[in-house]
Amino acid sequence: MSQQVSAARRRLVVDALRRGxxxxxxxxxxxxxxxxxxxxxxxxxxxxxxxxxxxxxxRGEYGSGKTFFxxxxxxxxxxxxxxxxxxxxxxxxxPLHRLETVYRRLIERLTTATFPPSALRQIIDAWFYALEEDxxxxxxxxxxxxxxxxxxxxxxxxxxxxxxSRTAPSFAIALRGYRTxxxxxxATGxxxxxxxxxxxxxxxxxxxxxxxxxxxxxHFGALGFLQGLLAVLRDCxxxxxxxxxxxxxxxxxxxxxxRDKALNALRQLVDEVHAGRFPGLYLVITGTPAFYDxxxxxxxxxxxxxxxxxxxxxxxxxxxxxxxxxxxxxxxxxxxxxxxxxxRDLFAAGSPAEERLRAVADDAYLADLARAVTxxxxxxxxxxxxxxxxxxxxxxxxxxxxxxxxxxxxxxALTLAPxxxxxxxRNATRADDIELELP
Numbered sequence: 386m387s388q389q390v391s392a393a394r395r396r397l398v399v400d401a402l403r404r405g406x407x408x409x410x411x412x413x414x415x416x417x418x419x420x421x422x423x424x425x426x427x428x429x430x431x432x433x434x435x436x437x438x439x440x441x442x443x444r445g446e447y448g449s450g451k452t453f454f455x456x457x458x459x460x461x462x463x464x465x466x467x468x469x470x471x472x473x474x475x476x477x478x479x480p481l482h483r484l485e486t487v488y489r490r491l492i493e494r495l496t497t498a499t500f501p502p503s504a505l506r507q508i509i510d511a512w513f514y515a516l517e518e519d520x521x522x523x524x525x526x527x528x529x530x531x532x533x534x535x536x537x538x539x540x541x542x543x544x545x546x547x548x549x550s551r552t553a554p555s556f557a558i559a560l561r562g563y564r565t566x567x568x569x570x571x572a573t574g575x576x577x578x579x580x581x582x583x584x585x586x587x588x589x590x591x592x593x594x595x596x597x598x599x600x601x602x603x604h605f606g607a608l609g610f611l612q613g614l615l616a617v618l619r620d621c622x623x624x625x626x627x628x629x630x631x632x633x634x635x636x637x638x639x640x641x642x643x644r645d646k647a648l649n650a651l652r653q654l655v656d657e658v659h660a661g662r663f664p665g666l667y668l669v670i671t672g673t674p675a676f677y678d679x680x681x682x683x684x685x686x687x688x689x690x691x692x693x694x695x696x697x698x699x700x701x702x703x704x705x706x707x708x709x710x711x712x713x714x715x716x717x718x719x720x721x722x723x724x725x726x727x728x729r730d731l732f733a734a735g736s737p738a739e740e741r742l743r744a745v746a747d748d749a750y751l752a753d754l755a756r757a758v759t760x761x762x763x764x765x766x767x768x769x770x771x772x773x774x775x776x777x778x779x780x781x782x783x784x785x786x787x788x789x790x791x792x793x794x795x796x797x798a799l800t801l802a803p804x805x806x807x808x809x810x811r812n813a814t815r816a817d818d819i820e821l822e823l824p
Contacts, residue, residue: 388412392735399732403783405775405805412457414731417724418714419457426458430465433625433667440658442693443671445713448768451671454713455629462627462667463498466616468508469627470494476639477716482646484654489584489606491628492614505560505583516541526538535568548603549616551699556600558581559612562596571595584610604650608657615665625665634676645685652689677710715767718755724770725751725777732778738786745776745785748789750793757799763813767821772801772810 394411401408408415408709414552429439445451459469470491474481478718479490493503520537528534539561543550546557559582566575575591579781584602593599618626636647651670658668676682677693684690704712715771726748733742759766760772776799784791789798803811 388735390731395731397733399728399778403778405771407452407456410460412453412460415453415724415727417716417727418458419454421704422454422706422711426461426792429667429708430462430467433467433627433665434465436660436664438658438663438666438710439668440655441667441669442677442710443669444674444710444712445671446673446769447716448765449713449715452631453719455669455671456606458509458669459627459629461578462625463684465653466474466498466622466624467627467667468495468504468623468625470502470628471629471631473631474635476632476635476643476728477480480639480643480647481633481636482643482650484607484650485584485602485606487630488602488610488793489586491611492583497623503583506579508617508621508623509563509582510581512617513538514552515621516545516651531568534782538564545620546613546616549609549613553606554596555606556610556613557595560617562598582610611666615663617713619665624689626665626700627666629671630668630670632672633670634682636673637679637681639678648683648689650684652686652692653688676814686819709730716764717753717768718759721755721759721766721773722748722752725755725773726779728774729782732786736786740791741789742782742785746810747793750781751777754793754799756799761799761801761814762810764815768809772806775805 390411398408398411398414429441431438432760435820443451443454445454457469462469471494472479472487472490476486479486492505495504495508496502497504497508516538517534520526520541523537526533526537526734532603542557542560546560550557559578563575563578563582564574566578574592574595577588578596578598580591581588581598581602582594587602588601615626628657630655636644639647654668657663658666672682678684681691693709695705695708697704697712698708701712701714713820729742729746729751731738736742754777755769755773757781758776759769760770762769780797780799781793787791801814807812
């Protein structure tokens, strides 16, 4: 598998692992244990592609791979020609009870298979280009007659956004303002209108007047703008939009009034998706079991708990991947070794020290390293993957490639410095250090 990967793609994945981060792409190369979900995911993406909408809740303990799963899913979505956006929910920067802020972060992270974040300008420009092509194809228009073409494009714009205009007329008005500014050569005005369309606050009043819109985007307007974005994506050739709201468990740490508003906003989103308001939307949330099952999370709002209720069998092998909740089982030592094997082979492919890398960092050594990292984390395999891969790449594979006489069994001593640990990892190492007096 790794022999068929381009050098650039391989480097991006390895560089991210060396930093202890989840790669932005190439996750199919590292997807251990996700085959069980592939069929259901393909079905749901097809539902979105044909104009439906899907809501999914992903649950897993810290380290079980929720962020990895979300980005792996985004890669599948992009291959199916969906746009994607990953939004980190947080108490201060992206509170879930303020949907206008969630929408703004969505636009900032909006990406496609060909355009990096934020892809809003490219998507809207592509949409206007598609409208002009449709206008020219619909009648006997002279392409040089800009006024005539503009009138037909305006009519098409009104038709395409008619449904959205009933709930968010300012979205269509702002699109016209953006096009007018471009036609007049007003690049600054066009940028300001685009920022307003993206939910940015404090856009200059002059720019808003130029576009014919007022005020800043609010909580309810954000849902209308999301409808507008979906319509634009569909008309310019994209099959839909995947939105991941990551780390929703942070809601448990906010004030009770803000938490209740956020849970109700989530309930509203789920209902709107199921009611068909957002054709082409694949909405995914990720959180810990405590968020779904605990008193400070989903269970705090009975209607939301009813919508997300899922029966999980005692044996995770028989989980239903089509259910509203997906359970990520987390890593075992064996799956951690399999992940290490994939990374080693990926690193070795194309390296001048390929044979030495495979021989020195053999499967037996990978198993030893996996057990050592897990041991220093109090035996908690579930939180070990990030550090295991970071130590494997930076502490073992890099030196093996760089120094012909380096032997990790002799020359590498595993250490976990407090500065490189997350809070959960740090707490695990501290718990392992506590001495207990047993009778």
